[in-house]
Amino acid sequence: MKFALFTGCVAKGATRELMISTLKAAEGLGIDFVEMKSASCCGAGVIPEKSPLLTDALNARNIAIAEEQGLDLITICSTCQGNLKKSECKIDADPGYRDKINGVLREGGHQYSGGKIKVKHFAHILATDEGLALLRQKVKRPLTGLKTAAFYGCYVLRPSELSDFENPDNPTGMEKIFEALGATPVYYPSRIKCCGFPIVMMNKNASLDMSGNALLDAIQSGADCVVTGCPLCHLSLDSYQPEIEKLKAKGYSIPILHLPQLVALALGHSAKELDMHKHIVSTDGAMAKLA
Amino acid sequence: MATFRIRRYVPEKQSEPYYQDFQIDTPSGTTLLDCMNEIKWTQDGSLTYRMSCRSAICGSCAVKVNGHATLACQKQASDLMDGDGVIVLEPLGNLKPVKDLVVDFQPFWGKLDQVKPYLQPDGPAPEKERRQLPEQFADIDAASTCIMCGACYSDCNVLEVDNDFLGPAALAKAQRFVGDSRDEKTQERVKALSEPGGIWDCTHCGECVERCPKPARPFDRIKEIMAVALEQGVHNNNGARHALSFTKSIKHSGRLNENQLPVESVGFFNIKGLLGLIPVGLRMFLKGKVPPIIHKSIDGVEDVKRICRELDK
Numbered sequence: 001m002k003f004a005l006f007t008g009c010v011a012k013g014a015t016r017e018l019m020i021s022t023l024k025a026a027e028g029l030g031i032d033f034v035e036m037k038s039a040s041c042c043g044a045g046v047i048p049e050k051s052p053l054l055t056d057a058l059n060a061r062n063i064a065i066a067e068e069q070g071l072d073l074i075t076i077c078s079t080c081q082g083n084l085k086k087s088e089c090k091i092d093a094d095p096g097y098r099d100k101i102n103g104v105l106r107e108g109g110h111q112y113s114g115g116k117i118k119v120k121h122f123a124h125i126l127a128t129d130e131g132l133a134l135l136r137q138k139v140k141r142p143l144t145g146l147k148t149a150a151f152y153g154c155y156v157l158r159p160s161e162l163s164d165f166e167n168p169d170n171p172t173g174m175e176k177i178f179e180a181l182g183a184t185p186v187y188y189p190s191r192i193k194c195c196g197f198p199i200v201m202m203n204k205n206a207s208l209d210m211s212g213n214a215l216l217d218a219i220q221s222g223a224d225c226v227v228t229g230c231p232l233c234h235l236s237l238d239s240y241q242p243e244i245e246k247l248k249a250k251g252y253s254i255p256i257l258h259l260p261q262l263v264a265l266a267l268g269h270s271a272k273e274l275d276m277h278k279h280i281v282s283t284d285g286a287m288a289k290l291a
Numbered sequence: 292m293a294t295f296r297i298r299r300y301v302p303e304k305q306s307e308p309y310y311q312d313f314q315i316d317t318p319s320g321t322t323l324l325d326c327m328n329e330i331k332w333t334q335d336g337s338l339t340y341r342m343s344c345r346s347a348i349c350g351s352c353a354v355k356v357n358g359h360a361t362l363a364c365q366k367q368a369s370d371l372m373d374g375d376g377v378i379v380l381e382p383l384g385n386l387k388p389v390k391d392l393v394v395d396f397q398p399f400w401g402k403l404d405q406v407k408p409y410l411q412p413d414g415p416a417p418e419k420e421r422r423q424l425p426e427q428f429a430d431i432d433a434a435s436t437c438i439m440c441g442a443c444y445s446d447c448n449v450l451e452v453d454n455d456f457l458g459p460a461a462l463a464k465a466q467r468f469v470g471d472s473r474d475e476k477t478q479e480r481v482k483a484l485s486e487p488g489g490i491w492d493c494t495h496c497g498e499c500v501e502r503c504p505k506p507a508r509p510f511d512r513i514k515e516i517m518a519v520a521l522e523q524g525v526h527n528n529n530g531a532r533h534a535l536s537f538t539k540s541i542k543h544s545g546r547l548n549e550n551q552l553p554v555e556s557v558g559f560f561n562i563k564g565l566l567g568l569i570p571v572g573l574r575m576f577l578k579g580k581v582p583p584i585i586h587k588s589i590d591g592v593e594d595v596k597r598i599c600r601e602l603d604k
Contacts, residue, residue: 009546041545041547050538052514108591154496155495168501169358194498198495202491202529203453203487240571
């Protein structure tokens with residue numbers, strides 16, 4: 001399997017452990033990721049606040065780069081996934097708009113065709129029958145006994161017409177991956193909620209209450225760790241966790257893992273190799289379950 | 292045969308809500324509201340809920356079905372059963388239950404009032420009506436379809452933690468007037484909507500788009516107001532500064548500068564805001580998680596800069 005890897009900004013910045021673990025997971029699974037080094041930011045739902053046209057032009061350029069490589073584009077961030085899909089859908093629905101965007105791209109040597117490649121989150125390719133069979137085949141250290149709670153990230157679920165999950169109100173893709181790795185999925189209502197990260201600069205109390213409610217739900221449902229496919233959710237749930245009053249009041253904490261870290265652990269990598277010591281919340285408790 | 296597990300709440304009889312099961316047939320073509328009526332008319336006349344038009348026009352019958360807000364008259368019951376044939380009905384969220392499935396809509400209406408949901412034109416009234424071209428109406432067409440059912444309000448993730456948020460329905464209604472070619476108070480409106488509790492407190496969860504039974508799609512309307520606010524120069528708030536800093540970063544390097552964004556979002560002279568960034572910054576620094584100080588551009592950044600220049604023209 002060979003794909004164009006759209007890293008997104010945060011995997012190269014504040015969550016570099018995501019990038020490291022993605023490459024290790026891919027290597028262990030025999031997946032060939034070709035990093036899209038000239039791809040730009042997806043806009044993260046923020047650039048459209050200033051200019052929807054700029055967002056769509058940037059994402060058309062991003063998808064065009066993967067089209068030129070002849071490879072499906074794989075994201076490792078729910079937010080990148082949702083925003084790339086949103087632009088793709090908008091451009092595909094309006095040939096006049098596509099021509100306008102291609103007019104902007106022309107001088108740079110890129111042209112967006114549409115329909116030539118697919119835009120998929122890493123979780124989507126792992127949650128297919130083929131992906132799950134590959135995981136089962138490659139697992140070296142089954143994550144037996146580890147109770148894992150998925151946290152999907154809004155942008156891979158909503159709006160549902162852009163989601164690749166069969167039932168975005170009750171998705172099972174991440175949980176199927178956990179089972180294939182030998183872990184025990186924990187189903188809890190907040191797994192499809194918002195982490196609050198987009199408003200942490202605007203309304204911090206509300207943002208931390210949102211992440212706090214979700215984490216409390218996961219903890220009270222018996223999870224040993226929360227696993228997310230979105231580095232922005234990771235920042236909210238991990239980096240800000242010591243400030244979450246709802247958890248502080250109860251003396252709770254819970255480790256937050258990136259999905260590729262969980263995969264790479266099951267493929268035999270150590271926590272250190274996956275930079276899990278760089279997390280704000282210690283992952284030792286979860287790792288002890290695997291000992 | 293389906294089991295309707297309905298959350299009952301009759302405060303004058305019992306202070307705590309409870310769930311009651313009702314079994315009924317759900318022949319093909321039966322809407323959820325048909326089933327609720329059937330239960331009320333044949334099994335328990337005290338079951339209380341709002342309804343009127345049965346045609347997804349009046350917006351009265353929104354309830355939570357299996358945990359998510361929906362218009363009861365717009366969905367087929369057979370599509371909503373789980374594997375055991377159960378459908379769970381609860382009152383809308385983020386509003387106080389009054390009895391069974393009826394909630395108190397007062398906060399919802401109060402927030403609609405706050406956005407001044409009426410035309411504010413300047414000058415004397417014309418002899419005939421205030422006219423609008425079809426292409427001008429297109430800008431407010433989507434927001435005009437809102438039937439104020441409260442489904443978006445019920446499932447809004449911000450309202451679950453912050454009652455001061457205006458919420459998706461009021462903000463969609465605000466766009467109906469911010470975008471109206473005949474309204475003359477755009478600047479005042481976007482200034483008010485940029486205050487805490489307004490547009491910049493939307494967390495992008497997309498629940499409102501998902502639950503909206505019409506093409507109103509509140510999240511999309513909120514984004515449209517943000518664009519107008521930025522265009523109108525209403526920049527003195529964290530949300531606007533965040534959007535401008537983010538865009539500047541992409542224009543400069545093709546990718547987000549995560550070190551610059553928080554500082555520029557709170558503002559260089561906002562001492563309290565800057566101090567608030569220290570705990571998370573320090574934690575990340577000590578763990579080696581701070582993004583590289585020297586911000587690297589993407590390969591071929593010149594092309595992205597060219598695109599930005601071209602679109603800025």
